[in-house]
Amino acid sequence: MRQPQGAFFAVVPKQHGAWTVLIASFIIGSSVGARFSLEVILLLVSVVAAFLGRGALGMCLSLSPAERRTQGLSAWIMLYSGIFLLSGAWLVLWYKLWLLGLLGIAGMGLAAFSLSLEKGKKDATLYGQIMNILGLSLIAPAAQYCASGSHSLKTLGVWLVCIFFFLGSVFHVRFLLRRRLEAGGEFVERLAAGSVSIAFHLSALLAVMVLSKLKVIPLFAPLAFVPVTLKALWPIIRRNRNPLPVKLIGRLELIHTLVFLVITVVVFADR
Template sequence: MTMIERPSVPREHGAWGMLLVPFGTALGVAGAFDLKTALLLASTLFFYVARASWLKQQWSWTALLLAASLAAALPLFVVWKLWWLVAFSGVAAVLAAQPTRRHLLMQLTATVGLVLTAPAAWYTATGRLDATAFWLWLWNGLYFVGGLLYVRMRLAPVTARCGLRWLVLGFFAGLSLFVLALVMANVFSYHLLLAFAPAVTRAAAGVGRLAWPLRIKVLGWSEVAFSVLFGVLLVAALR
């Protein structure tokens, strides 16, 4: 009997976090999880796994998963008339067609694309594409861009880490000043500072111990934990 090949599933913890944490923050701020958002989540997951199958040239699984993604998304257009999701889908398709590369610019582009799940989920839950959708995208994007820079610094050869540390320090210093300025202007409450505090503290501590041995599994799972913590704190800050 011929064994049926299983579909390829993305193994990167960070990428799953970039996909799901922004989605969760949007639903948390909206205070809603219903059939619409469940269908969007299903469509998003099917599409994400389909890309992994496509990269592995598993054409049958790719076609099946894309069909499942479309089937889950159709009611969002036909029943609820959420037509702006077409734009989100188009951006996702363009980014998914790009080859997977380790170049920093490509990774930054992928990060910005993955966190579009935040405004997409907000729009689906509330029917609005407004300032909150933008802020959800921006804050999630800035957090995960910072996480990407930090991980690249930690994974780099020891001789290259010293140069990357200034990029990491500069990014988080600029991020902290930007958030502080908005808090001081009463655009957001001080809770937004608390949402970014763990990531800023981690980055500062990481820069101070660049010569320490790297434990990749610990780094990966700590990123997951920090991402979930950020999501919870961001919801508390924006609700």
């Protein structure tokens, strides 16, 4: 029989990118909220439990009934669901953070849709990745609202900047991994292959500039998107005959996420 510790690690999602989005969104949201409290800790417990439960449920859908019993997935799903619902209900009912209820419902809806895509082997498609980003990035406004105790345009703004940034990473990585041959070709080939990524990053930069002008986000918030926009343009400007290793791409994405996190926290704090 599988040992409990082994069973636990078996149901922990292995998607490093998803963990990065979850953790970064939580740090940004709670930092922008500018108050670390029991409510914020409860929110972290709730979202991690929801994420683990969604991972266990996704694994459950891909296994036979006999394999599910061997893994003990039903017990893990019930445990994570219970923690998520209990901590979430505590936040909504005891602390009267009503918006968390709506965000939770939206998150569960996106998670259910993501699971349906995963069951149909479509979770790795662009559409599936977009759905995952939309769901995980909801943690940012939830954390900001939970930490500050109120919602405002800043709540919307912190969600939008997270969506733009993490979706940009999706487009950039897909270009590097799925268009490797073109990425090492001539300038025209590189430009054509990376056009979607470039268009998205430039549009995101323009969008955050407009949002800053409308005072939805701080004036200097667009600075957080300058490094990633340059990152998207660099493979087009400079020819790299040898495709980047997957691990190196992952490390570079992590570095850019850390840079984005620091700049975003600083500019929102100065608002």
